[in-house]
Amino acid sequence: MASQRGERLTRLGATAPPTLFLLAFFLVPALIVVLASFQFPGEFGGLAPLADPGDGREHGLTLENIQFFFSDFLFTEIFLRSFVVAAESTLICLVMAYPVAWLIAKSPKQHRDFLVLLVILPFASNFLIRVYAWMIILGPQAALARTLNGVLGAFGFEPVSLLFSPFAVLVGMVYVHLPFMILPLYTNLEKHDPLLLDAAQDLGANAWQRFWRVTWPLSLPGVFAGSALVFIPVLGMFAIPDILGGTRDMLIGNLIKDQFLGVRDWPFGATLSIVLTLCVLALAGLAAWAGKARRTHA
Amino acid sequence: MRRLPVWLKLAAAASFAFLYVPLVVVVAYSFNDSRLNAEWVGFTLDWYRVLFGDKEMQLAARNSLAIALVASLCATFFGTLAGLAIHRYHPRWLVLLVITPVAMPEILLGVSLLVFFIQVLHLTLGLVSVVLAHITFSIGFVAIVVRTRLAGMDESLFEAARDLGASPWQTFRLVTFPLILPAVVAGFLMAFTLSLDDFVITFFTAGVGVSTLPLQIYSMIKIAVTPEVNAISTLLMLLTLLLVVAASRMDKGFMKGGG
Numbered sequence: 292m293a294s295q296r297g298e299r300l301t302r303l304g305a306t307a308p309p310t311l312f313l314l315a316f317f318l319v320p321a322l323i324v325v326l327a328s329f330q331f332p333g334e335f336g337g338l339a340p341l342a343d344p345g346d347g348r349e350h351g352l353t354l355e356n357i358q359f360f361f362s363d364f365l366f367t368e369i370f371l372r373s374f375v376v377a378a379e380s381t382l383i384c385l386v387m388a389y390p391v392a393w394l395i396a397k398s399p400k401q402h403r404d405f406l407v408l409l410v411i412l413p414f415a416s417n418f419l420i421r422v423y424a425w426m427i428i429l430g431p432q433a434a435l436a437r438t439l440n441g442v443l444g445a446f447g448f449e450p451v452s453l454l455f456s457p458f459a460v461l462v463g464m465v466y467v468h469l470p471f472m473i474l475p476l477y478t479n480l481e482k483h484d485p486l487l488l489d490a491a492q493d494l495g496a497n498a499w500q501r502f503w504r505v506t507w508p509l510s511l512p513g514v515f516a517g518s519a520l521v522f523i524p525v526l527g528m529f530a531i532p533d534i535l536g537g538t539r540d541m542l543i544g545n546l547i548k549d550q551f552l553g554v555r556d557w558p559f560g561a562t563l564s565i566v567l568t569l570c571v572l573a574l575a576g577l578a579a580w581a582g583k584a585r586r587t588h589a
Numbered sequence: 590m591r592r593l594p595v596w597l598k599l600a601a602a603a604s605f606a607f608l609y610v611p612l613v614v615v616v617a618y619s620f621n622d623s624r625l626n627a628e629w630v631g632f633t634l635d636w637y638r639v640l641f642g643d644k645e646m647q648l649a650a651r652n653s654l655a656i657a658l659v660a661s662l663c664a665t666f667f668g669t670l671a672g673l674a675i676h677r678y679h680p681r682w683l684v685l686l687v688i689t690p691v692a693m694p695e696i697l698l699g700v701s702l703l704v705f706f707i708q709v710l711h712l713t714l715g716l717v718s719v720v721l722a723h724i725t726f727s728i729g730f731v732a733i734v735v736r737t738r739l740a741g742m743d744e745s746l747f748e749a750a751r752d753l754g755a756s757p758w759q760t761f762r763l764v765t766f767p768l769i770l771p772a773v774v775a776g777f778l779m780a781f782t783l784s785l786d787d788f789v790i791t792f793f794t795a796g797v798g799v800s801t802l803p804l805q806i807y808s809m810i811k812i813a814v815t816p817e818v819n820a821i822s823t824l825l826m827l828l829t830l831l832l833v834v835a836a837s838r839m840d841k842g843f844m845k846g847g848g
Contacts, residue, residue: 305678323706387600418788527694
């Protein structure tokens with residue numbers, strides 16, 4: 292009896308503190324944002340009161356924010372653009388990550404930990420520093436832009452700006468998120484049984500067939516995991532377009548940031564956050580479903 | 590063992606170069622005797638001199654370290670408990686509660702905490718709000734590292750302790766805790782690094798009163814870029830390098846759990 296009570300106390304002691312903290316500082320704030328998306332903006336930023344203040348000011352709940360979102364195609368366009376940038380970043384990351392993940396998985400065991408550390412190290416340096424590095428490399432006075440514009444000029448073309456362009460945003464997105472694609476891919480590829488490839492070879496499969504018919508299908512869970520880890524953060528990213536992009540390269544994140552810190556329309560910002568959250572949940576569900584579907588087939 | 594084709598090795602080498610060249614450029618230009626990050630002029634330590642004379646940067650560095658220390662200690666406490674609870678009792682809702690803040694785009698956590706702090710707690714944004722925000726997003730990382738360590742351990746050790754008459758608390762203090770300590774320390778170092786590096790969530794929860802190193806770097810990048818940014822970047826990189834190497838030495842599972 293005493294031990295059963297002790298067991299229950301242990302369980303409560305371990306579970307309660309993190310649960311209470313995360314309920315208070317994650318779940319409740321998330322629900323507040325849902326509520327805020329149905330409120331009016333306050334007079335000086337913030338939110339208008341829910342109860343009638345009795346002086347004719349706006350109060351209570353409204354569907355105005357979501358109506359506003361659909362009233363102007365500009366907002367949908369920014370969401371679509373963000374999805375395109377996220378898809379492009381994911382695809383480029385996949386193409387760049389696969390050879391690295393493969394190389395690490397096929398390396399002798401004693402080298403693998405070191406190679407993984409090599410992938411993690413740049414990711415451990417500050418996010419802003421990594422974005423800033425591309426400001427230098429793509430800058431108008433740097434060697435890259437000068438060489439490119441020299442060549443363009445020789446053929447009579449107008450000089451181009453590498454920095455503050457959609458190109459710079461894409462490079463930044465890929466650079467910051469590449470390790471998120473490499474690591475799950477490597478974890479997956481490492482588990483493949485090399486005998487499968489030997490068997491395929493004995494059955495007459497060439498190198499391309501061995502990859503396309505054996506390695507690639509088996510690696511799909513890793514591909515889906517990595518894609519989710521790149522696509523989702525890129526979708527909500529505001530700092531990279533903010534630093535490397537031009538004024539027209541605004542993505543969802545920038546739009547949300549502006550509502551909270553610029554124009555101070557919190558309810559509309561909350562609405563945008565909810566729409567983004569729904570997109571993310573749908574994507575995460577899709578990735579989980581795709582991963583599961585593969586596993587049952589295999 | 591099957592040999593890898595040369596083009597695959599070249600492609601992997603290109604990806605590694607892509608990862609490292611930008612960082613090398615930042616470090617190299619921190620020693621460059623020119624205001625422009627454009628071409629190599631000559632070696633100097635002037636930018637480090639400028640950096641060490643920069644009062645705002647010193648204040649930001651102090652804030653960053655204080656926030657990181659308090660936030661990572663608290664996150665280690667909550668995260669270790671969460672890792673233990675998840676391993677032992679498998680509560681699905683706790684897994685969701687711990688993982689979701691990590692898996693969401695950071696901006697969502699940032700704005701929800703901003704609204705919560707101001708609208709519900711009526712808190713003046715500053716050190717306290719930043720620390721609370723950092724604890725929230727770090728718990729998941731610590732929990733994952735601790736849980737990975739527990740998953741790799743032999744359950745019979747705990748059963749043996751119980752069979753020998755140890756109370757749950759004694760089992761924890763004398764068996765479980767010493768065994769997971771490397772993972773706890775690794776989780777702490779990871780939370781510390783994440784807090785020190787965080788920009789997005791800090792950006793929304795710091796308000797105007799308090800600056801941290803990433804906020805300071807951001808405003809310098811946005812307003813006037815000088816190689817002083819390269820100098821602080823180089824020092825920060827050195828610090829995180831030490832922290833990551835220390836964390837991976839502490840716990841073998843760190844890289845897989847943390848990655």
